[in-house]
Amino acid sequence: MISARRLVLAAAALASVAFGAGAQRPSAPALTAADLPVQLAPATRQAIARLGDSLRAVRLPDEPLYAKAAEGVLKGAEDARIIVAVRALARELGEARAALGAAADDADLVAAASALHVGATPAMLTRLQDTHRAATNGATSLATPLVALADLLTRRVPAPAAAAAIDSLVARRAPAGDFAALRAAVERDIDAGRAPEASVLQRTQVLLRGLDSRRTP
Amino acid sequence: MSHHEAGQDAIERDGEESSIERVAAELRAPVPIRAEFRAGLLRGVSMLAPPGSGAETERVVRRWRLRPLTAIAAGLACAIAGGLLTALLLGRPYAPPSSAALTDLTATMPLPGESAAASGGHATVRFVFVAPYASRVSLVGDFNRWNPTAMPMNRSTDGRAWLIDVPLAPGRHVYAFIVDGDLAPDPAAPRAGDDDFGVPSSVVLVGGAAKS
Numbered sequence: 246m247i248s249a250r251r252l253v254l255a256a257a258a259l260a261s262v263a264f265g266a267g268a269q270r271p272s273a274p275a276l277t278a279a280d281l282p283v284q285l286a287p288a289t290r291q292a293i294a295r296l297g298d299s300l301r302a303v304r305l306p307d308e309p310l311y312a313k314a315a316e317g318v319l320k321g322a323e324d325a326r327i328i329v330a331v332r333a334l335a336r337e338l339g340e341a342r343a344a345l346g347a348a349a350d351d352a353d354l355v356a357a358a359s360a361l362h363v364g365a366t367p368a369m370l371t372r373l374q375d376t377h378r379a380a381t382n383g384a385t386s387l388a389t390p391l392v393a394l395a396d397l398l399t400r401r402v403p404a405p406a407a408a409a410a411i412d413s414l415v416a417r418r419a420p421a422g423d424f425a426a427l428r429a430a431v432e433r434d435i436d437a438g439r440a441p442e443a444s445v446l447q448r449t450q451v452l453l454r455g456l457d458s459r460r461t462p
Numbered sequence: 463m464s465h466h467e468a469g470q471d472a473i474e475r476d477g478e479e480s481s482i483e484r485v486a487a488e489l490r491a492p493v494p495i496r497a498e499f500r501a502g503l504l505r506g507v508s509m510l511a512p513p514g515s516g517a518e519t520e521r522v523v524r525r526w527r528l529r530p531l532t533a534i535a536a537g538l539a540c541a542i543a544g545g546l547l548t549a550l551l552l553g554r555p556y557a558p559p560s561s562a563a564l565t566d567l568t569a570t571m572p573l574p575g576e577s578a579a580a581s582g583g584h585a586t587v588r589f590v591f592v593a594p595y596a597s598r599v600s601l602v603g604d605f606n607r608w609n610p611t612a613m614p615m616n617r618s619t620d621g622r623a624w625l626i627d628v629p630l631a632p633g634r635h636v637y638a639f640i641v642d643g644d645l646a647p648d649p650a651a652p653r654a655g656d657d658d659f660g661v662p663s664s665v666v667l668v669g670g671a672a673k674s
Contacts, residue, residue: 280607312604313658316636319608320645320659330658352633352667359634359665363655388634392665395655399662421667428652 276311282318289314289324296335305338306351309358337361344370345387356391363398369408376415390415393424400432402441410449417456427452584629585668591615591624591639591648599624602645603637603663610640630668638663 278294285293293314297307310331317327341357342349344367349357357370373394377387390411397407414423427448434444589601599615605628606612615624624639636654638661639646647653648664657663 276604276607282607309604312608312636313656315608316604316663317659319602319610320661322659326659330656333658334656355634356667359655386667388667392634392652392667396652396665399653399655399657425652429650 276308276315278307278311280315281311282315284318285314285327286324289328292328293331296331300335300338303339303342305335305342306354309334309338309355333362334358340367341370343367345374348383349374350386352386352388353391356388356395360391360395360398363395364404365394365398365408366404369394369404373408373412373415376412380416380418387415389421389424393428396428397431397441397445400435400441402431402445406442406445410445413449413453417453419452419456423452423456584631586627586629587666587668588625588627589615589637589639589648589666590650591641591646592622593624593641594622596624596641598640598642600640601626601628601637602640603635605630605635605637615639630666632668635666635668636663637666 278290278297281290281293293310297310300307300310313331313334314327317330322330337358338354340361341354344361345353345357357365360370361367370391373390374387377383377385377390394407394411397410398404402410410427411424414427427445430448430451431441431444434448435441591599593599600610601613601615602608602610613626613628615626617623618625636656637648639648645661647662651664651666654663654665
């Protein structure tokens with residue numbers, strides 16, 4: 246029997262072909278309210294467009310809202326659920342700005358909003374931002390640590406343990422590959438039945454020792 | 463009741479009893495059986511082994527005991543044959559990638575903050591999905607407006623993985639794969655935390671290592 250999800254995907258594909266939304270371009274230009282999927286009801290499109298206007302007015306990125314709506318349409322969500330998700334994202338973008346400050350770029354804000362969505366607190370983000378500034382003087386993006394933090398939280402690592410692990414790596418100026426390695430190792434441990442908190446603690450210590458050994462002349 | 467009537471009753475009772483006895487006698491009388499039939503029947507009975515003993519009895523009992531096992535084995539064989547036939551007719555089923563295969567390919571996946579050759583402000587990111595038995599895989603994400611037809615992936619030369627190179631603007635991008643019609647996150651990439659619609663997605667960062 247054909248699943249409902251497959252029917253939704255097939256319908257989305259047909260609608261995309263029929264209306265030319267997101268034509269065969271390798272990387273489409275920035276999304277605007279005009280790009281909202283035609284499958285959404287006019288009232289839903291208007292509501293999301295108004296939210297986008299509100300974000301732009303305070304210099305927050307509005308493109309993630311339209312991408313979120315398109316994602317919801319592809320995944321077969323109803324309009325009401327899409328609006329709830331878009332409103333939550335708009336609110337989290339505002340909280341991320343408050344936590345990271347006006348200097349945060351769009352990638353940092355979106356990554357921070359994602360971390361807030363899965364259980365990070367604004368205080369954790371602020372502390373991470375402070376550590377990052379002290380360690381790198383803002384020379385590198387905070388998005389990589391934030392993405393790793395969101396991933397750990399998604400895998401049910403307790404928020405204080407996940408934030409402490411990421412914070413310690415940021416303080417030691419760990420390269421992006423170390424955050425990826427931490428994420429992958431914790432994922433493997435959890436799949437093998439290990440407790441998430443114990444895994445993240447032990448894996449972080451291993452990475453910190455590796456950093457020390459690489460930096461020791 | 464008069465004597466006459468009483469005599470009549472007695473006569474009728476005697477008549478009924480004699481009729482019953484006559485019928486009963488007829489029923490008790492042996493049924494006439496032809497001599498050759500009776501002889502054949504007796505011959506057949508005499509050839510049977512006594513019940514509960516003998517090799518023939520054991521063989522019959524064993525055969526009956528084995529029949530459920532035979533039926534189960536036949537059912538399993540039919541199910542396996544049906545599954546193989548269905549797989550052949552409907553295309554090879556999707557098999558999740560093994561952890562060994564993922565380990566092999568993790569090095570080729572875009573790591574957060576890392577990207578391939580940069581050009582014109584964009585960086586080309588190679589997306590890889592291990593699905594040797596899939597018949598169609600495509601890439602969807604915020605960079606193609608979650609359009610399921612925009613980025614069909616190509617099978618690798620060894621047939622194990624599906625690949626596509628996509629120029630992406632700097633920033634955080636959320637994406638997923640569509641494998642034979644079903645959405646799947648990238649097992650080799652971080653999960654997007656904001657899975658609001660029940661199906662997880664993945665994240666790739668472009669230009670995340672240094673401020674753009």
